[in-house]
Amino acid sequence: MSNRMSNVLNKQSITRNRVWRSIFRHGYPHDEETQSRVMADNLLLHIHPVKVKKHSLKITYTWGLGFISFFLFVVLAATGAWLMFFYVPSVDRAYADIQALETTVAFGILIRSMHRWAAHLMVLTVFLHLCRVFYTGSYKHPREFNWVVGVMLWVVTLLLSFTGYLLPWDQLSYWAVTVSTNIAGSFPFIGEKIRILMLGGAEAGQEALVRFYALHIAVLPLVMTVLIGVHFWRIRKDGGLSSKAEQEEEHLETAK
Numbered sequence: 162m163s164n165r166m167s168n169v170l171n172k173q174s175i176t177r178n179r180v181w182r183s184i185f186r187h188g189y190p191h192d193e194e195t196q197s198r199v200m201a202d203n204l205l206l207h208i209h210p211v212k213v214k215k216h217s218l219k220i221t222y223t224w225g226l227g228f229i230s231f232f233l234f235v236v237l238a239a240t241g242a243w244l245m246f247f248y249v250p251s252v253d254r255a256y257a258d259i260q261a262l263e264t265t266v267a268f269g270i271l272i273r274s275m276h277r278w279a280a281h282l283m284v285l286t287v288f289l290h291l292c293r294v295f296y297t298g299s300y301k302h303p304r305e306f307n308w309v310v311g312v313m314l315w316v317v318t319l320l321l322s323f324t325g326y327l328l329p330w331d332q333l334s335y336w337a338v339t340v341s342t343n344i345a346g347s348f349p350f351i352g353e354k355i356r357i358l359m360l361g362g363a364e365a366g367q368e369a370l371v372r373f374y375a376l377h378i379a380v381l382p383l384v385m386t387v388l389i390g391v392h393f394w395r396i397r398k399d400g401g402l403s404s405k406a407e408q409e410e411e412h413l414e415t416a417k
């Protein structure tokens with residue numbers, strides 16, 4: 162048997178058996194059909210659609226703002242998890258823990274600053290993304306539902322920012338939360354109830370700190386993760402990104 166022939170047979174013995182087939186359900190992607198199967202069958206690759214419309218790759222249409230917002234959320238989750246190792250949400254410890262992060266903890270300043278900067282930037286990029294979607298009219302049919310999901314994402318982004326603000330337990334955060342909860346308290350009839358619900362008591366103290374902490378590290382990130390999942394899933398189900406051509410077609414349809 163020639164060397165070439167035995168090489169081919171050796172390769173086939175690797176790929177043509179039950180173990181290989183149980184992991185990879187297709188052969189080498191030589192043709193378009195196998196290429197799409199590779200995309201659809203792979204856990205990581207399937208996040209990307211099998212076919213992408215050319216116009217959605219144009220950077221000046223989206224400015225990558227949705228993607229940048231998502232990237233910042235990932236940075237926030239990673240740096241936030243790291244910060245949790247060094248921070249205790251207690252009125253006796255919180256301020257000192259932040260001081261320790263700034264002075265004694267290795268890479269403390271770096272990771273804390275990354276968390277703060279990513280938080281500020283995320284508010285900015287999500288807002289700019291909202292403006293882009295509005296400006297390109299991408300909230301129109303069939304993307305109305307995803308617009309509503311987007312508005313919820315915007316609210317959750319602001320709430321994450323707000324709840325994180327109290328955690329350093331310094332003068333700035335204490336008074337900022339006191340003032341903002343007082344504003345909520347001035348709402349007619351139910352204002353005072355809302356204020357007490359937010360603070361867990363008559364004024365900002367231990368109960369408020371624990372409430373804000375639980376919302377900041379568990380409840381809101383979970384809601385955000387689920388909403389982002391629905392948001393991405395809807396983009397795919399709405400036929401990828403909007404385009405000018407698609408909107409002109411839609412306009413003609415409704416004019417008929």
Ligand code: HEM
Nearest residue numbers: 223225226227228230231291299308311312314315402403
């Ligand atoms: C955490 C916040 C958000 C993340 C991570 C996010 C992510 C994304 C991504 C990656 C895209 C693909 C296109 C692009 O990058 O622009 C997209 C599209 C879209 N987003 Fe967001 N988004 C967020 C918030 C919002 C908000 C606040 C709104 C509106 C109120 C919104 C409405 C939409 C709509 C309607 C589309 C489809 C746009 C089109 O087809 O042209 N999103 N989003």
